[in-house]
Amino acid sequence: MNSHYVIRDTSQIFSPGLLFYKDLIRANIARAVELAGGAEKLRPHVKTHKTREIVRLEMEAGIRKHKCATVAEAEMVASCGAADVLIAYPIVGPNCGRLTRLMRAYPHCRFAVLADHPAGIMALAKAMSTDGQQVDVLLDIDVGQHRTGVAPGAEAIELYEMIHRSPGLRSGGLHVYDGHNKQENFVERQTAIRTQLEPVFNLRTALVQKGLPVPRFVVGGTPTFPIHARHDVPGLECSPGTMVLHDHSYGSRFPDVAGFTPAALLLTRVISRPTPVRITLDLGYKAVSADPPLGNRCLLLDVPDYQVVLQNEEHLVIESPVAERYRPGDEIFAIPTHVCPTVALHRQAYVIENGQVTGMWDIVARDRVLNV
Numbered sequence: 001m002n003s004h005y006v007i008r009d010t011s012q013i014f015s016p017g018l019l020f021y022k023d024l025i026r027a028n029i030a031r032a033v034e035l036a037g038g039a040e041k042l043r044p045h046v047k048t049h050k051t052r053e054i055v056r057l058e059m060e061a062g063i064r065k066h067k068c069a070t071v072a073e074a075e076m077v078a079s080c081g082a083a084d085v086l087i088a089y090p091i092v093g094p095n096c097g098r099l100t101r102l103m104r105a106y107p108h109c110r111f112a113v114l115a116d117h118p119a120g121i122m123a124l125a126k127a128m129s130t131d132g133q134q135v136d137v138l139l140d141i142d143v144g145q146h147r148t149g150v151a152p153g154a155e156a157i158e159l160y161e162m163i164h165r166s167p168g169l170r171s172g173g174l175h176v177y178d179g180h181n182k183q184e185n186f187v188e189r190q191t192a193i194r195t196q197l198e199p200v201f202n203l204r205t206a207l208v209q210k211g212l213p214v215p216r217f218v219v220g221g222t223p224t225f226p227i228h229a230r231h232d233v234p235g236l237e238c239s240p241g242t243m244v245l246h247d248h249s250y251g252s253r254f255p256d257v258a259g260f261t262p263a264a265l266l267l268t269r270v271i272s273r274p275t276p277v278r279i280t281l282d283l284g285y286k287a288v289s290a291d292p293p294l295g296n297r298c299l300l301l302d303v304p305d306y307q308v309v310l311q312n313e314e315h316l317v318i319e320s321p322v323a324e325r326y327r328p329g330d331e332i333f334a335i336p337t338h339v340c341p342t343v344a345l346h347r348q349a350y351v352i353e354n355g356q357v358t359g360m361w362d363i364v365a366r367d368r369v370l371n372v
């Protein structure tokens with residue numbers, strides 16, 4: 001096991017426990033700043049950690065812009081004193097009025113949101129203008145994930161013009177997330193990005209030629225931002241999230257995104273050895289995210305030659321030829337395969353510094369509603 005992960009006294013850690021290694025988090029943030037080419041080119045996504053203290057570590061590293069997926073995350077970030085928060089999500093229904101209340105509650109912070117449809121733009125414009133406020137709206141561009149957004153082209157131009165002339169809205173630029181670009185081969189990923197971005201660059205040029213302001217170009221996640229960072233486009237902001245804590249999935253699939261270390265682990269304990277070849281751990285899918293396939297929801301460190309055979313809500317059952325070495329109470333460290341939903345399963349994380357537990361951080365924005 002990486003010597004960074006050793007904890008001298010684990011007797012106060014309840015398992016399954018989420019561990020945040022503060023120095024590794026700091027180093028991951030510094031590496032992201034380096035790869036982006038400066039803190040001003042980074043708008044890290046908060047959804048990975050949902051934690052005030054990590055927002056503050058990002059701010060200490062010079063980061064002034066933040067990305068979120070939910071209103072609760074936006075409120076948490078604004079409550080840290082952040083001045084620029086993008087909710088990278090279309091705002092619909094009662095969340096339109098909620099956004100006006102959020103803006104009133106945090107007047108020092110400039111908020112921005114996404115839109116990709118006339119109905120969403122109209123509802124937001126109505127809520128904002130009725131309340132006498134103005135919010136920045138980025139047009140969400142679909143470059144192939146087909147999750148949200150509009151393809152670059154004539155419809156995108158019309159929607160951007162609509163945002164520009166709507167009362168209560170300011171045209172805030174383009175949002176270009178490419179979460180489908182998970183090619184493990186670096187050259188293939190780079191080529192896909194080049195092909196997909198060309199029409200978006202053309203769209204940007206067309207908007208500028210029409211005299212429309214395009215102040216931001218928000219692009220990329222962890223596997224793609226080092227490539228995007230090299231693009232020479234005004235207002236470029238890279239928006240990776242996972243890299244702050246990093247995980248087994250990205251670590252094993254994208255070796256070219258180098259220099260990040262998994263900084264969030266799980267401490268689990270053996271609770272039973274039901275057969276001579278089986279070990280049961282207290283690491284069910286209420287403690288580690290179950291979105292990866294059964295056999296690969298986490299990497300157990302220092303357990304040789306094991307296979308996952310079953311996982312329930314509070315149990316992880318593995319088989320290993322060395323099962324008889326283990327006894328109830330024995331501790332195993334695990335790297336989650338998908339760290340973002342794993343973190344959201346825990347109310348608090350143990351903070352580890354210099355091999356010791358030095359505190360607890362609340363995963364504040366795992367709640368859907370804070371104050372607003």
Ligand SMILES: Cc1ncc(COP(=O)(O)O)c(C=O)c1O
Binds near residue numbers: 179
């Ligand atoms: C809109 C958006 N931006 C940025 C990110 C961050 O990507 P990653 O987790 O690869 O760093 C995500 C991840 O889900 C996302 O949905």
